[in-house]
Amino acid sequence: MSDAPATKARTAMASITFTPSGETIEVPLGTSLLDAVILCELDVPAPCAGQGRCGRCRVRVRAGDVERRSNAGLVSAEILDGWAVACQTYVTGSIEVEVPERRRETVRPHGHAIAEPESLPLTCDWRQDPAVRTFELDIEPPSLADNTSDFDRLRRALAQQHGIEEVRAELPMLRRLGKDLRMANWKVSVTLEMRDWVYDAYLPPRLIRIYPGAFRHASMGVAVDLGTTSVVAYLLDFATGRVVDSASAYNKQIACGDDVISRIIYAKRKRGLERLQHLAVETINDLLDELQKRNGIELYEIHEVTVAGNTTMTHLLLGLDPQYLRAEPYIPTISASPVLEAGELGLRANILAHVHVMPSVGSYVGGDITAGVISSGMFATDKLTLFIDIGTNGEMVLGTKDWLLSCACSAGPAFEGGGVGDGMRASPGAIEDVFIADDTLEPTFRTVDDAPAVGICGSGLIDLLGELFVTGLVDKSGHLDRSAPTDRVRVHDGVPEYVVCWAGEGGADHDIALTESDITGLIRAKAAIYAGFEVLCRSVGVDLADVEEILIGGAFGQYINIEKAIRIGLLPDQPVERFKFLGNTSAQGAYAALLCVNIRHDVLDVAAKMTYLELSADNSFMDEYTSALFLPHTDLSGFPSVLAALQKRGNGSDAPRATT
Amino acid sequence: MTAVEIPVEKWSGAVREVTLGSSYGGGTRTSTVTVGGETSLPFLGFEGALPHRPALAVEVVDMKPADWSPELVATWGDDLSDPANWAARAVEEGADLIALKLRSCHPDFGDRSATEARATVDRVLAAVGVPLIVYGPGTADKDNEVLVAVAEATKGEQLALGLCEEKNYRTIVAAALGNGHLVIAQTPIDVNLAKQLNILISDMRLPLERVLMDPNTGALGYGLEYTYSVMERLRLAALMGDAMTQQPMICTIGEESWRQKEGRAATDVPEAWGELAERGVAWEVTTAMTLLESGADILVLRHPGSVGVLREALDDLTKGA
Amino acid sequence: MALTGLQIYKLLPKTNCKECGFPTCLAFAMKLAQKGTELDKCPYVDDEAKTALDAASAPPIKLVAIGAGERAFEIGNEIVLFRHEKTFYHQPGLVVRVKSDDPQLAEVAARVASYEVERVGMKLRLDGLAVEHAGGDAAAYAAAVAATRAAAPGLPLVLMSGDAAALDAALSGGAAADRPLVHAAAAANWQAMADVAKKHGCPLAIRAEAGDLAGLVDLSENVRGAGIEDLVLDPGTAGLAGDLVAFTQLRRLALKKGARALGFPLFADAGAPTWQAELARATQAIAKYAGVIIIDHLEPAAVYALLTLRQNVYTDPQKPIQVEPKLYEVGSAGPDSPVLITTNFSLTYFSVSGEVEGAGVPAWLLVADSDGQSVLTAWAAGKFDAEKIAKTVKDSGIESRIDHKKLVLPGHVAGLSGEVEEELPGWQIMVGPRDAVDIPNYLKNVWGA
Structure with missing residues (x-):
């Protein structure tokens, strides 16, 4: 599709010289500048993956002619100056192109990410059944009389000294076995992976590493939450079962698209998939480096890795073509991944360390959700439980230990600050908490790290919308009351907006405001998620009010203020004690599976058992969605606490500032 | 047995009772129309009250419609050129109400002023004694301007003003609120x-007793x-007690039926379609009867x-009942 | 009563063996609850569960076939009172009544048989003829039926006579092969009628006086006792209101009270002195529960309206709501009118066409087949891409109807414009607004400019 220009029998070539890197490349005429940039592995952002929608892949043509299909987002002075939108600009002859230095995003995802991830599911008995163990062995040296082979000798010692009857080893390990044993003078420590992820089949423990002498090393594992936006890694000590450190970073694939659909489109480009895979590995490797350095361990001491991610992310990590995820009937290449070694994937851990990718349920319910169901413990409870992971895709699971039903609804990036004019991720300076006074209509707010305000993050957006609503500044359909007695409500460029922070007050060079179109976006996002709850419940004939526990997981979940989320109709109006925050359930599930053998059974069980409800095939979803496109909801009777709050504040069923 | x-x-x-037209307090109507009040599904008198029969309105346009079906043009003849005559004839033909469309105020179809619109409404009010529904030209800005002027000039007549939509409801609701009119949502x-x-x-x-809904x-x-x-x-939701669905429903049957090919094409159609006069x-x-069965309270029709x-039906x- | 997915799931083996073709037992159970699959697909379900599930899924209204061969039609098997609750399954047969002594009987029969009108790609036809015994003896009636069959071979029939001997003569004369509906057994003659219907293996209508539902129950018990299984209930006629009440009560009794005696399709005599009054009656019968509808007038305009209504009412509301993908003309579009393209999700289509019409600018509206998805959803699922757009343009024949080559894309897929240009050489691709409400402004200020 995107490389079509290059394939239409135009074989004439042209050269492109990039500055400041000085690199030169020959490409067929008709190649887009973005494709050329990718071929040279230069760093140009492409959040929309080259669809010409975002206008951010700007480069400057310094010499030569090009064909411009679109100049999205550029003003005429810039065009005269040579600036061009790379994905919409095509090579017609030899040219020189300047690729601007990127201002790197240095901020990390929200600092609280190092939350205690040690709430293991009750069924997790890792002391009884650890996934990785190290044993010290004193092996009888061979002699002419005792000429058993080295490996059988090691096996015999393991059985005699530790009761481990069987062990297996792969060729790379055997190739060095003879030397390792003799160098260590037959006194060694062996690290074994006790249980592989093979369903319903017994495989003996596997030899990962031999250390000379008594064990003075670390035996570590890493659990990775590979998110579309941010990636978190926990470093686990197999000796104690504890998480000793964690690190997080933005997914480097963001340069190739903000959301999964954009990345799938990007993967279609020439070498696009290769680049995405590379960026995923590189993101994880950077975290491994950081953890390794900070904790003074060696890479070979990382004996096992688990990765939880949505289906698109795991496909991209493994270099699997994601195209069929996107097109009906939405089929992934695999749900459970084969056993991989860190070496073959290019991860910087012990090259024989296994990398386990958490199995997914469907194209839009991935291993991150399987992990979430594991870490939340809902797979083992009698209580009717709803598990929610609110992010770009709102995924949710309803069920008990007997059955699990999941769905995904596309909420869009609004809750992560995307698609909102002054939205941002939860990094320093993001407004995360807002209150608006009834009488003055003036806001007070708090920012992440108390830094000067530069934008509004997801939790701040929920707060702000909730406040605008209960103060009557926004009506139930999301329209601002332009006659409100405050200069904070104004019409700017034809769009009504509410100013939260004037330019002079914060760290931004402009007024930070929420516009009516931002509000529409937020209402759509929350409506998609709430409609998901309703459809999930109705499809099995239960009522939302029958749900005994609502578990909120996902990286974003922990920052939500429940009361305010209920106020805008994002969460059901249930007693607060029914809600529980679980933190980053994806990482925690990956951690539990890393640590504990029996959890690995549960993971496979859950993924096989979970039923996936495809909402695009469900007519009632549209109906529920429309019903939820209202503040808090068209069916007010489902929101008694909001109704009471409105009535108390006198904004229930009137519009004191109604216009004429 | x-x-x-x-x-x-x-x-x-129960469906709310809504009354159009008034003969006192500024109102000059000789008859009024009350719809709604049902406590059962349509026409099932054995399980609830059906206090008011659905009303028939006839659509009248304030300028000769250029794009109407030849069958309608032939039927109404010269009356199409004068909204007052047209309305009077419609009442003779059995209309309980007149639905007056101020199309000539549309910027593309004459852009007549609010003052001219008021004059037209006055003439139609004078020509008939039945209540009036008044539709603006159908563009948000002009609707607001024209309907506010009409609402103020006809205070107390209890007109039904339309159309009130999500994007522009505030102005029209305020105009109805201040002048004793109804709105069509x-x-x-x-x-x-x-x-x-x-x-x-x-x-x-605005009391919901002054709101009709047009789905x-x-x-x-x-x-x-x-x-x-x-x-x-x-209607089911209304009967089950959902207060925000209990408005009587009005359906613009004529406009929708007659603008389709079946209502317009006299020639070059399959023989199985029959003649335009019958087909229209x-x-x-058929459209009207079907919607009566699903709860319509006011039908706006075009053909006498x-x-x-429908009167017989x-x-x-x-x-x- | 119908079971929910969860109730059915509890009866299944819960092994997630996938042999039924569904990924999990719950997915299978949910599909069963929607009546979208058969229980037999599960190889491991036990007998106890089978019995429970069969009982829950027995149709409350019996499926009855009328006629034989290609034009036979089935009625009944309905499970809801309102189509939005699920769908109406078997559309009523629309049957034209002729009198046995009508000199034009054969001509009318031929016209009924050949009436056909096409709508949304479907051929709509009348379903049968009712031959009403009017004067003459059994032999005369049998001759009239034979003449009807000769004029309209294969067309399902309703034989209307109170005289069992006349019916027997007609059926014995060959009509039995067509499996006509015999109308009607009443309190006075039910035994003889049941005998005739049984002898010839035909479905039988039973008829009570208007308002006498108890009489209908008695008749039902009697004729079923006599061995007739395929019944149609005729509750008599009592004007529009009375008929509506009777039909509603019968449907409710069958569905909600499980009244087996009344669990059969309904017979509506919509006949009236004028075609207009008859149209009103038949409209009500289609909307409200009739299985067979009798009309007397073969007025093509009314028949076309009724067949269209039947098609509308019996559309499955659970299916993605879509419109026919094709070229639509909004207003009197000409060679210089704009061409806009969108998807065939009905609400997308309705809002776009509504706004285009409201703009007062005649236009061509090209509707692409996106399986009923909206523009953004279809784009995300790869169903509204450059290739599809180009194919839609090429297949529509729009090129021969316009003298320009400009195509307006929905604003949401602005990014496709380059690719569409590739696919449609010589076309100028323009980007329209994202939201339908902005179309009038676009057409007036951008398109024209």
């Missing part, structure tokens, strides 16, 4: 959107089944022949 126990639904809700074939607009209007403190009509063959089911769902009326009557057929449907 076997005794059959007839299942009777016990509904807890139109939403695009969706239960939730209909309910949402009623909530927004009610939040402005947006799809003509026979052009989405009729969506309208049909949306109306059934709205058949399309309008349809008025006659309503006589039959409301016999003994």
